[in-house]
Amino acid sequence: MQTDQILILAILAATVAMFLWGRWRHDLVAGASLMACVGVGVVAPEHAFAGFGHPAVITVACVLVLSRGLQTSGAVDALARVALPDKAGPMLSIAALTGLAALLSGFMNNVGALALLMPVALQIARKRKLAPGQVLMPLAFGSILGGMTTLIGTPPNLIVSGFRASNGQAPFSMFDFSPVGVAVAAAGVLLIAIGGWKLVPVRREAAAEGFDPGAYLTEVRVPEGSRAVGKTLAEIEQSLDRHEAQVLGMVQSEFRVHAPHPSRVVRAGDVLVIEADADTLSELLSGLGLKLEEDVPPAGDDEAKQAQADDRSGAAATAQGPQARAPAADGSHAGDTVDGSEPAGGPEKRKDDDRRTPHADIILQEIAVRPGSGLAGRSATELDLRTRYSINVLAISRAGRRSLERLRSQPFEEGDLLLVQGTQDAISGFAAQFGAVPLAERALRIPDRRKAITATLVLALAIAATAFGLLPAAVAFALGVVASMALRTVPPREVYEAIDWPVIVLLAALIPVAGAMESTGTADLLARGLFESVARGQPVLGLVLVMVVTMTLSDLMNNAATAAVMCPIAVGAANTLGVNADPYLMAVAIGASCAFLTPIGHQNNTLILGPGGFRFGDYWRLGVPVQLLVLVVSIPLLLRFWPL
Structure with a gap:
């Protein structure tokens, strides 16, 4: 030897x-081990890396x-x-x-x-x-x-x-x-x-979160084509059971129903008030084809119509700002951020800022309302969170108590956990201003059918290119990553984190x-x-x-x-x-x-x-x-x- x-x-x-x-x-x-091999000469230094x-x-x-x-x-x-x-x-x-x-x-x-x-x-x-x-x-x-x-x-x-x-x-x-x-x-x-x-x-996993915030109260909209359309609340409750979630109320034909009967049929455009754990929200949304209320574009085409609808439903606008925007060729709306939030400074500032806000910068994060916080006793509508702070409140966790008010008009209380959506800077600045405590960033997946199809197609093409010998595996998958970044199925800021x-x-x-x-x-x-x-x-x-x-x-x-x-x-x-x-x-x-x-x-x-x-x-x-x-x-x- x-x-x-x-x-x-x-x-x-x-x-x-x-x-x-x-x-x-x-x-x-x-x-x-590698350095030892280089040191004893069995691996040449020029080949070490x-x-x-x-x-x-x-x-x-x-x-x-x-x-x-x-x-x-x-x-x-x-x-x-x-x-x-x-x-x-x-x-x-x-x-x-x-x-x-x-x-x-x-x-x-x-x-x-x-x-x-x-x-x-x-x-x-x-x-x-x-x-x-x-x-x-x-x-x-x-x-x-x-x-x-x-x-x-x-x-x-x-x-x-x-x-x-x-x-x-x-x-x-x-x-x-x-x-x-x-x-x-x-x-x-x-x-x-x-x-x-x-x-x-x-x-x-070492990165597992160290606390359980309990159930969140959130609102979801039933869009056209949702699997929930035409089902009774009892049938929907059966689907929610496996997610350990339940329907607490609904908004139908612009009227709030605090204790809806199980036989009530769900129609497109209804809003369901659901209690669910944050970790199961994405599965719930995907399983029934629902959308978070904050992510639903307004049906109206001007500020007056939206305000009238808000007044009839007893709450302010949730999903978008007062102006509806015509969809672009890719299905997005001109001037939209990924979450549809309004930057501070009103519509004029929104048009400039939203174009500069890449989708990858939008995050979901939990913040706690601590004692003495300026948020206590005030609602999202009162604070005008979307327009002034570019933040959406997606859900509220309140230990042991529920409220039948609409999410956007519900006053925050000391000890609440809020699941908010916005840029890291916007959330941090908002929390600092109102004496709230930023907690864990949430990896909540909001289903996007177009992106889901695109992501699947990108991976399928990379696999096909490898399977049929058209490209080496490394090249095929690397091209898939480039395509994913270009098509925004993987936000650029998440590429290295993944x-x-x-x-x-x-x-x-x-x-x-x-x-x-x-x-x-x-x-x-x-x-x-x-x-x-x-x-x-x-x-x-x-x-x-x-x-x-x-x-x-x-x-x-x-x-x-x-x-x-x-x-x-x-x-x-x-x-x-x-x-x-x-x-x-x-x-x-x-x-x-x-x-x-x-x-x-x-x-x-x-x-x-x-x-x-x-x-x-x-x-x-x-x-x-x-x-x-x-x-x-x-x-x-x-x-x-x-x-x-």
Whole structure:
């Protein structure tokens, strides 16, 4: 064994030990490992940071951004309603989600499949009161398993097929991998769904909010085309039950109804007064096709008409300023901010300021009305919040008490929590002026059908470009990010916030380390040594060993690199034993796709590291049973469909 091979093995062993110890953050350990490799000379200094430009790193970052677009536009809510059971328990929900991920991964990039379903997984976790990781890890593993089923499912399959062709044989066809791959994927999904998900360590996201503000009182408008139109209040209440929300009142034909009868039919234009938790508002809005009253354009076309309507309903205008504006070609209104708020200074100032206020600057934030605040005893109408402060009040949380007044005319009280919408500067300035306390910024998704369709189309095109080989995955997804920013499905200020930078540093730092294992011949040395000392001329035992070694390497280095290293070893072993090389190559393909023990073995494992709140050593608890199952199921099937 050469000196550089001893050095890289020592560094790798120390790195894995530090990961498992968990004392230091994973990106710090990865960076230290890279610097150690540079220090001992196994990684050239000029190549030390090449990992930051690696396609895998770019793909992970872009997928995170595109996933944010699906979340904020409401596309995820629609997908969850269509594809997943609504009232199923955790087992059935996880089974449906994992199975869908496996199916999609067979025909598209498995990173893209995970990106599409990861926000849905987070919704399921919240609804079923599970830790995010208990759904995210089954999803990631399902997407990896699904890649085994077709030629284009994962890069190792393409590498194995190409290696077979380079040896003078025909490359594997699209569905040559399916007889074994489908059975293995199905068995893995079944194991995960039946009880494997319970093995996932329960971790909570570090960024989770530390308080529960309770239920908010808010108003929602029933627009034309809403699924609530024509339903009775009793039917709507049934839909709201799963969101733990309820209707407290309504405004119909400009008259307030404080205790509406359950048989009353809801019509377009009605306003429902709903009590709901802030975290469920977006699902509620998306599920019934409702709109927050503050976001609904006025029906009138001048200030007088709007004022008359306000007087009849007993409140001031909520959604927009006094002037209606003709929609532009893109459906927006000239001079609108994203929330329709009025900047201070009146209509003249509004026309200039709104054009300068990018959509990305609008946020949702909670503010508390503290004792002695200038807000106490005054309403949004009295303060003229929209015109003077460019702020909308979307909801009020008042502990233990309700009011039957319209939201905009309801006086604030000390201790109230207000969910407000506006720019960060506007909200901060308003809170400081009136002695209120800004709290958490809320990630409330207000559904936008146009943006949801656009975000879905952008991701679908990126996946299609990758699946059909038109563009490399990194380029296709990067173009998707550019398109998302240009089309405003992902606000520019959220692009960098959507990326989990510690995960990016982890992946970028370890790519050169894995490359050093390959370039120094260490991976090849380990694989050949194990085969010669253990297999000893037994073809079936050799087949098992090829798969086990491939699985092990795939947990520590890139799966494509693992396949490239193991293909010549597998063929050489088959030739030495005088048996058919095809089952050995298939064993490499399956083993290279079995990176279930670490977050660095596969991009999908890396993607869920941050959102799941995982530690480096959390993966093996579910990963070991899955890998053992893959081994037990695949070996007999390989011998059946690819005889030695």
